Amino acid sequence: MKFSRRDVLKTAMKGALVMALPLSAFKILSPSEARASVRESNVRWGFLVDTNKCVGCGFCVKACKLENEVPYEVPLTRTWVERYVILKDGRTLIDTPMGGRDGFTDPKIQERDVNPKDIAKAFFVPKLCNQCENPPCVQVCPVGATYQTASGVSLVDREWCIGCGYCIMACPYGARFFHPVHHVAEKCTFCYHRITQGMKTACVNACPFGARKLGNLKDLSDPVTKTILSERVGILKDAFGTKPQVYYLGLDENVR
Amino acid sequence: MKSHVLRPLWVVLAVVALTMAIRPLVVPSDFGVGERGFMYSYHRKSNEGEWRAFKVKYQTKEYCSECHDEQYESNMASKHKVIQCENCHGPALEHPEEPEKLVIDRSRAQCLRCHAYLPYPSSFRAKMKGIVSSEHNEGEPCADCHDPHEPDL
Numbered sequence: 109m110k111f112s113r114r115d116v117l118k119t120a121m122k123g124a125l126v127m128a129l130p131l132s133a134f135k136i137l138s139p140s141e142a143r144a145s146v147r148e149s150n151v152r153w154g155f156l157v158d159t160n161k162c163v164g165c166g167f168c169v170k171a172c173k174l175e176n177e178v179p180y181e182v183p184l185t186r187t188w189v190e191r192y193v194i195l196k197d198g199r200t201l202i203d204t205p206m207g208g209r210d211g212f213t214d215p216k217i218q219e220r221d222v223n224p225k226d227i228a229k230a231f232f233v234p235k236l237c238n239q240c241e242n243p244p245c246v247q248v249c250p251v252g253a254t255y256q257t258a259s260g261v262s263l264v265d266r267e268w269c270i271g272c273g274y275c276i277m278a279c280p281y282g283a284r285f286f287h288p289v290h291h292v293a294e295k296c297t298f299c300y301h302r303i304t305q306g307m308k309t310a311c312v313n314a315c316p317f318g319a320r321k322l323g324n325l326k327d328l329s330d331p332v333t334k335t336i337l338s339e340r341v342g343i344l345k346d347a348f349g350t351k352p353q354v355y356y357l358g359l360d361e362n363v364r
Numbered sequence: 365m366k367s368h369v370l371r372p373l374w375v376v377l378a379v380v381a382l383t384m385a386i387r388p389l390v391v392p393s394d395f396g397v398g399e400r401g402f403m404y405s406y407h408r409k410s411n412e413g414e415w416r417a418f419k420v421k422y423q424t425k426e427y428c429s430e431c432h433d434e435q436y437e438s439n440m441a442s443k444h445k446v447i448q449c450e451n452c453h454g455p456a457l458e459h460p461e462e463p464e465k466l467v468i469d470r471s472r473a474q475c476l477r478c479h480a481y482l483p484y485p486s487s488f489r490a491k492m493k494g495i496v497s498s499e500h501n502e503g504e505p506c507a508d509c510h511d512p513h514e515p516d517l
Binding site: 307310316318 | 395398399400403404405406407408411412414415416417418419420421422424446447448450451454455473476477478480481482483484485486487488489492497
């Protein structure tokens with residue numbers, strides 16, 4: 109066999125080109141996937157919770173339950189408020205009676221009296237679905253009943269859900285529950301019916317202190333986006349890699 | 365080849381054919397991969413519209429101010445301007461058509477949501493004017509003395 113210098117160079121060049129091709133170039137896209145990757149949404153809903161401002165009135169929980177037809181007298185909520193009382197001896201007391209629906213009016217926590225002098229810090233943390241960028245609840249659905257919209261909101265198809273409860277197990281934030289009337293998985297939708305027509309979510313609207321805010325993370329002039337980009341914000345359970353899109357101002361290390 | 369070898373193959377082929385024939389009848393035509401790919405948005409597209417069509421119940425303060433401008437003005441001049449009308453008056457829905465009258469929550473518990481004193485220094489709650497309910501006219505409705513729209517004493 110005889111190799112000219114030209115042949116060697118040609119072969120080497122071809123080899124280099126083939127190696128440079130990324131594996132993703134060979135991925136076969138379905139038509140809708142291809143279409144979707146071209147036409148990208150210009151909305152990505154995100155949420156900002158300022159825990160410093162929350163007083164634990166629970167108006168958000170009440171409004172959410174009535175707006176979204178979550179049975180009122182059942183201790184199930186799409187959004188809830190947790191009370192954290194951290195004592196000077198290091199113990200942490202947490203409660204959320206009825207999800208905080210009726211506010212926090214009793215200084216007793218978990219039916220125990222707490223001496224105000226023993227309290228190191230105490231505060232309220234509103235919680236809701238984190239509308240994760242990588243939602244584990246959506247990945248595990250065996251029938252395609254739960255999905256993420258182009259605007260980043262995860263929804264449940266009530267007609268298609270078989271009520272297996274796998275997603276309820278998969279959510280690391282405990283944001284999902286079983287709807288006692290519809291017998292399907294239920295979760296916060298960021299009030300999809302309101303935000304898609306330019307309204308605020310029921311909880312944002314009901315909050316008297318501006319502790320809850322909703323914004324479009326793809327709009328850099330949105331005040332919520334500005335705050336998230338410029339202030340010190342925290343997220344819940346970042347080690348899970350779910351990329352939650354609910355950001356917290358004043359998040360304490362005891363909050364899980 | 366002997367038929368007992370081929371027979372399972374026919375069964376498998378029949379099952380595949382049957383599945384392919386039945387699938388379009390059971391699965392809605394708009395079921396497919398959405399914007400976020402197969403892993404995150406394999407769904408029935410029309411469900412997005414169903415959620416969008418969900419009924420709005422809380423209409424916000426601006427809706428109320430269209431008719432009740434007097435109450436709106438007085439409330440907006442007070443410290444309670446941050447509170448939505450519907451937090452106490454209930455969701456407006458299609459008011460004034462349906463319901464014709466809203467049920468107002470005048471209970472003491474409603475005021476105590478914010479104004480029950482809790483000794484929580486690291487929360488905004490500590491800056492609120494609060495009472496210890498058992499020591500402040502226990503059982504009386506707050507609204508007997510304090511006007512909820514203009515709460516200043």
